[in-house]
Amino acid sequence: MFILFQAINTIFANLFKTDMNFTDEIKRRRTFGIISHPDAGKTTLTEKLLLFGGAIQEAGAVKNNKIKKGATSDFMEIERQRGISVATSVLAFNYKDKKINILDTPGHKDFAEDTFRTLTAVDSVIVVIDVAKGVEEQTEKLVQVCRMRNIPMIVFINKLDREGKDAFDLMDEVEKKLQLKVTPMSFPIGMGYDFQGIYNLWEKNINLFSGDSRKNIEDTIAFSDINNPELEKIIGPKAADKLREELELISEVYPSFSQEEYLAGHLQPVFFGSALNNFGVRELLDCFIEIAPSPRGKHSDTRMVEPTETKMSGFVFKIHANMDPKHRDRLAFIKIVSGTFERNKPYSHVRLNKSLKFSSPNAFFAEKKEIVDISYPGDIVGLHDTGNFKIGDTLTEGEVMNFRGIPSFSPEHFRYINNADPMKSKQLEKGIDQLMDEGVAQLFTLEMNNRKVIGTVGALQYEVIQYRLEHEYGAKCTYENFPAHKACWVRPENPKNEEFAEFRRIKQKFLAHDKYGQLVFLADSEFTIQMTQSKFPTVKLFFTSEME
Ligand code: G4P
Numbered sequence: 001m002f003i004l005f006q007a008i009n010t011i012f013a014n015l016f017k018t019d020m021n022f023t024d025e026i027k028r029r030r031t032f033g034i035i036s037h038p039d040a041g042k043t044t045l046t047e048k049l050l051l052f053g054g055a056i057q058e059a060g061a062v063k064n065n066k067i068k069k070g071a072t073s074d075f076m077e078i079e080r081q082r083g084i085s086v087a088t089s090v091l092a093f094n095y096k097d098k099k100i101n102i103l104d105t106p107g108h109k110d111f112a113e114d115t116f117r118t119l120t121a122v123d124s125v126i127v128v129i130d131v132a133k134g135v136e137e138q139t140e141k142l143v144q145v146c147r148m149r150n151i152p153m154i155v156f157i158n159k160l161d162r163e164g165k166d167a168f169d170l171m172d173e174v175e176k177k178l179q180l181k182v183t184p185m186s187f188p189i190g191m192g193y194d195f196q197g198i199y200n201l202w203e204k205n206i207n208l209f210s211g212d213s214r215k216n217i218e219d220t221i222a223f224s225d226i227n228n229p230e231l232e233k234i235i236g237p238k239a240a241d242k243l244r245e246e247l248e249l250i251s252e253v254y255p256s257f258s259q260e261e262y263l264a265g266h267l268q269p270v271f272f273g274s275a276l277n278n279f280g281v282r283e284l285l286d287c288f289i290e291i292a293p294s295p296r297g298k299h300s301d302t303r304m305v306e307p308t309e310t311k312m313s314g315f316v317f318k319i320h321a322n323m324d325p326k327h328r329d330r331l332a333f334i335k336i337v338s339g340t341f342e343r344n345k346p347y348s349h350v351r352l353n354k355s356l357k358f359s360s361p362n363a364f365f366a367e368k369k370e371i372v373d374i375s376y377p378g379d380i381v382g383l384h385d386t387g388n389f390k391i392g393d394t395l396t397e398g399e400v401m402n403f404r405g406i407p408s409f410s411p412e413h414f415r416y417i418n419n420a421d422p423m424k425s426k427q428l429e430k431g432i433d434q435l436m437d438e439g440v441a442q443l444f445t446l447e448m449n450n451r452k453v454i455g456t457v458g459a460l461q462y463e464v465i466q467y468r469l470e471h472e473y474g475a476k477c478t479y480e481n482f483p484a485h486k487a488c489w490v491r492p493e494n495p496k497n498e499e500f501a502e503f504r505r506i507k508q509k510f511l512a513h514d515k516y517g518q519l520v521f522l523a524d525s526e527f528t529i530q531m532t533q534s535k536f537p538t539v540k541l542f543f544t545s546e547m548e
Helices: 002-015 020-027 042-052 075-087 109-121 137-148 167-178 230-235 237-253 259-263 281-291 422-438 460-473 498-506 526-535
Strands: 029-036 090-095 098-103 124-130 153-158 182-184 186-189 197-200 205-209 217-222 268-272 313-321 330-338 347-349 354-356 362-364 369-371 380-385 394-396 413-419 442-446 452-456 477-481 486-492 511-513 519-523 539-542
Touching: 020 029, 029 042, 029 109, 029 137, 029 281, 042 090, 042 098, 042 124, 042 153, 042 281, 090 362, 090 380, 109 137, 109 313, 109 330, 109 460, 124 137, 124 167, 137 153, 137 167, 153 167, 153 281, 167 182, 167 237, 167 268, 186 237, 186 268, 205 230, 230 237, 259 281, 268 281, 313 422, 413 422, 413 460, 422 442, 422 460, 452 460, 460 477, 486 498, 486 526, 498 539, 519 526, 526 539
Parallel strands: 029 098, 029 124, 124 153, 153 268, 182 268
Antiparallel strands: 090 098, 186 197, 197 205, 205 217, 313 330, 313 394, 330 380, 347 354, 347 394, 362 369, 362 380, 413 452, 413 477, 442 452, 442 511, 486 519, 486 539, 511 519
């Protein structure tokens, strides 16, 4: 009996690391992204979080990581942004006993695909909304992706120092437009000119916003009983009455907070504040570290992988090219899913069936990167790469599996790419190949004539590609319109039936292969997609490369 018990114990210990340090390291990690429509205050909030963590000393350090409005043809600006965004791709810092990893998500809509991919590597998100503008387009798109994946979300309503929408109306808007179920964790006392502070439902206290300068938190006063007559003295009788009424309404209308529901992605706590004035940010952060999830398991094509497993596994969610064109190496960003990633240990690159060792894996801190010996689940490691990695690649200790959930989404713009300098066709090919691996855009090769079509999320990418091909690879290209509306990945129920043969014959001109060789139908309109689906019901069309 004892021997049997010991054997089971050994098997268990081999599968899951049971030493306390390892599980503690996982539990203390919080890896998340901040998403918003441009200008809602994502950069300002990120910066304030870093200041709290003591990771930066002054405001303005992250600020420059933004693609400025109207920068579409300013290539030096794009290059500069690329440089800065390596440094701010992952911002890690310690706060209290937690290790926080913030993954940067570009707000610019032309880089939305980059943001979608980064969302595959976060364990939770904070959604920032401008109190005056309410729910905007980009927020809707990003939240939809998070909702589909049940990513736990916290909402931060920002710019309370300005006149904005009524707090209840705004929560209504969030529920309707974003299809979320919210529960306020804090509530504003007045707004704009009359903004006095915030009642914190989580900690049951009031934070007052100082009158004149409107720059500081004046005081935090604890209120275990909201009917305490002291409230009148502090915020005035009118505001006190209003606050009591509002809190009563909240308790009647909104569900109380449940961590379980939040973690399941079914309930979203809401905070109010002003990032610029550092108001409500500490409350957000303190609550976040308590309730937000530590690294969670991830599905691979063969099984669910838990962070506590001994063997290392991870996947590439971002690739960044070297800024210096003389050095072709790139930085591949890996999210560690399980086990520990160790320097100089051989790992298996599943797609290439190749063993690779990394002598200088980088970890990221607020403003710098450093070589690290060991990284834990939830951490992001930057690996120098000479062309082995593509986005979505999996690293393991030998197990053959691929992490799921890193699909390509259908691009919105399509253009033929032509070689403008026949002497440089090799360079052009190499350049296109590498830029596609980085995920700058998607390449489709037409079946009929092998012509190449580049698909992008935004028009800006075409200029970026043209510029980078010329400056980094010495190749020149031109574009020509290709009349496609959407890329549909094709999966026939029966590749040998008549219907599929007929589909191929009729749609011949619009069939292509993506970079993995998967068949794609480049449809010219929504109408065509509908017609095709009804005419060829056994030929399934999907809008992501994972065909789900
Ligand atoms: P983003 O990353 O989401 O695009 O937004 P960002 O933080 O850059 O903020 C956009 C603008 O909103 C900035 O002003 C910023 O100062 C301002 N802002 C952020 N939080 C608050 C807040 O709580 N209250 C108020 N009143 N404004 C806020 P800007 O003029 O565009 O830039 P800057 O000149 O201040 O850098």
